[in-house]
Amino acid sequence: MVSTRMAAMEVPSVQTSVSDFYIGKTVFITGGTGFMGKVLLEKLLRSCPGVSKIYLLIRSRKGQNAQERLQQLLCSPLFDALRKEHPTDLQKVAPIEGDITQPELAISTSDRTMLFRCVNIVFHSAATVKFDEKLKLSVTINMLGTQRLIELCRRMTYxxxxIHVSTAYCNCDRSVVEEKIYxxxxxxxxxxxxxxxxxxxLVDTLTPKLVGNRPNTYTFTKAxxxxxxxxxxxxxxxVIVRPSIVISSINGPLKGWVDNWNGPTGIIAAAGKGLFRTMLCDPNKxxxxxxxxxxxxxxxxxxxNIGTHKTKEIPIYNCCTGQRRPITWHRFIDLCFVYMRKHPFSEITWYPDGTVTASPLQNNIYRVFxxxxxxxxxxxxxxxxGGKPIMVKIQDKLCKAAKxxxxxxxxxxxxxxxNVQALSFQLSEQDKNEFCFDVAQINWEEYIEDYVLGIRRFIFKEEETSLPKARKQVSKLYWIYRILQVLSVMSLWHFLTLRYAPLRQLWSNALRLLVHIARMLSFVK
Known part of the structure; x- marks a missing residue:
């Protein structure tokens, strides 16, 4: 098998467009039911219409077999444009029942034989992305699952x-991370x-020592x-691709599309509902x-690129924004609040507001009050x-997510x-537009507005028609919020002035000054 594949790989390739490269190709995807996997599937079908077949590794669960889960996946709003304009293209997608945690990925003998004979391109994005996952399961999925996939790939003739999806933070114990394996x-x-x-x-007990300077089992097992x-x-x-913190889509087919609560999305969603108001964060980072x-x-x-430019090296791509289109946490959070007030979520609990601080003590005080x-x-x-209390449970989950x-x-x-920049230089103008990964083109204001709208539409399932009512609600809460702030300050000041004579004198002097200024202004008029 290996010699046959080598012979196939050594055939000289003619420079071709990205889309044309996929003509007649068969693709196998792990993690196809996940956030990134869905976007990958949709993009291949929409922008590489010549692709022959796409197989998704899908595990049966909750009374659903692989075929039923695939049909549910294809009903996502993400595929609306394809269903409307090219419905037959969805027939190119087929499930392969299996499980990344099992030997041979639990793929049947007949399916494995078929994959060995026809697959040209593999995208491996299956992983547990839970930061607090137990080490045993994280190793089983992120490391042993990768090993099992590689053993299958060795037998794929053509x-x-x-493409192995890693994370930019797998080397987060270093402040500078180059595009190489450490x-x-x-x-x-x-x-x-x-x-x-x-x-x-016992593994749980040893986990902190094994993980070392890395913050969690996810980054450790990816390394x-x-x-x-x-x-x-x-x-x-x-090829290894290392994205940083992945959030909603910036372009088509759906701007702002996001379908999970992972990373900042859950925190932003909770802040927009008025449930989350403080976080430990260095705003200038x-x-x-x-x-x-x-x-x-x-x-x-x-x-x-690797299919048309053979190499014995492992190309590594750090897919990040910090170098060429940086944004601070302060700016990101401020913009999120701006657009959560402009496009408020429905049935919010309290006015969307909050703060970030680099001081653990301040953060804990804010969190309590x-x-x-x-x-x-x-x-x-x-x-x-006589109702069912849930707010404390919600806060417990939010605080764990923030931690x-x-x-x-x-x-x-x-x-x-x-390496990412060098790859971009190799593309034609048409491919640069169709397969844009130039982060320097990001307009953060527009993108974050679409991100907030995406959370509203795809996470909370709220229609645009609900916006006028939501804006009225947030306007009322704004005035209640401000009045309570003023009353709180006045109450605190009143309490202090009753206890301390110098403050009482200062308060009296301030009131006399205000009365004097008011009289002077009246006299001028």
Whole structure:
């Protein structure tokens, strides 16, 4: 099999467009039901219409088999344009029932044989992206799952490109990250042996020591997978793409499309509902956020590049915005609030506002008075009238989510992206437009407005017709919020002036001055 594939790979290739490269090709995708996988599938069908077949590895779950899950996936609004304009193209997609955690990916013998004979391009995006995932499961999916996929790829006769999706933060123990593979503190085989040999509770106990300077099991196991790939790729046409924090789409077919609560999205959504008001964050640090469709465009183009320009090296692409289109957390959060007030969510609990601070003490104080105390008060009132208290539980989940992000919102990295820029230079103008991954073109104001609208539409399922009512509600809450702020300040000042004579004198002098100024203005008129 290997010699046959090598012979196929050594056939001289003619420079062609990205779209034309996919003509007649068969693609296999892991993680196709995930956020990035859906965008990849839609983009391949829409912008590479010559693609022959796309197979998705799908695990049966919750009483749904792989075919039923595929049909549910294709009903997503993301595929509306394809269903309307090119409905027959959706028939190119077929499920392969399997499981990334099982030997041979739990793919049937007949399906494996078919994949070996026909697959040309593999996109491996299956992973657990939970930051607080237990190490045993994270190793099983992110590292062992990658190893199992590689073993299948070795037997694919006509494989031309294998794209492995990693993360820019797999080397977050370094402040400067180049587009190369760094050795982890422990070898992947050692970690794998420890995880497989020990009971889960013992692995949990050892996790902090094994993970070392990395903040979570996700970044740790992604680093292990990269290290293993470097040592075991053989002659496979492997590429590694490392996105930073992936959020909503910036371009078509749906601007602002997002379908999960991961990363900043859940926090922003909660802040827009008035439930989340403070976070530990250095406002002056860069927020390295990247649109999902730009990551997908880079992946598709990277497959084209290695498929038409053979190399024994492993091309690595840091898909990030911090170098060429930076935005600070302060600017990002401010813009989110601007557009959450312009396009408010329906049935919000309180006026959308909040603060970020680099001080853990301040953040804890704000959290107690602005989040926990109101939550307990609301739950107490709900309980007394016979309802079901939920606000404290919501705050608990939000605080855990915020805790997972703190490592990334209080630090900053320099992700080198020379390979990404070099790849862009190789594209024709047409391909640059169709498969744009030039982050320098991002207009943050427009993009964040679409992001907020996307959360409103795709996360909360709210129609545009609900906006007038939502704006009236947020306007009322604004005045209530401001009046309460004024009353709180006056009450605090009144309390202080009653206790301290110098403050009483200062307050009296201030009032006399205001009366004097008012009289002077009246006299001038």
């Amino acid at each position: 494989l031309e490109a294998l 050795p982890p503190p422990m070898g992947p085989e050692q970690v794998s042996s420890v995880v497989e040999a020990l009971e889960e509770n 292990l997978a990269e290290c293993w790939l470097r040592e075991n790729k053989g002659d496979l046409p492997l 860069k927020a390295d956020l990247v649109p999902v469709d730009m990551v997908i465009n880079l992946m598709i183009t990277a497959a084209w 602005l989040q926990w105390l109101p939550a307990y008060v609301v739950d107490a009132v709900v309980w007394m009238i 997972c992000l703190e490592y990334f919102t209080t630090q900053q990295w320099e992700f080198d992206d020379k």
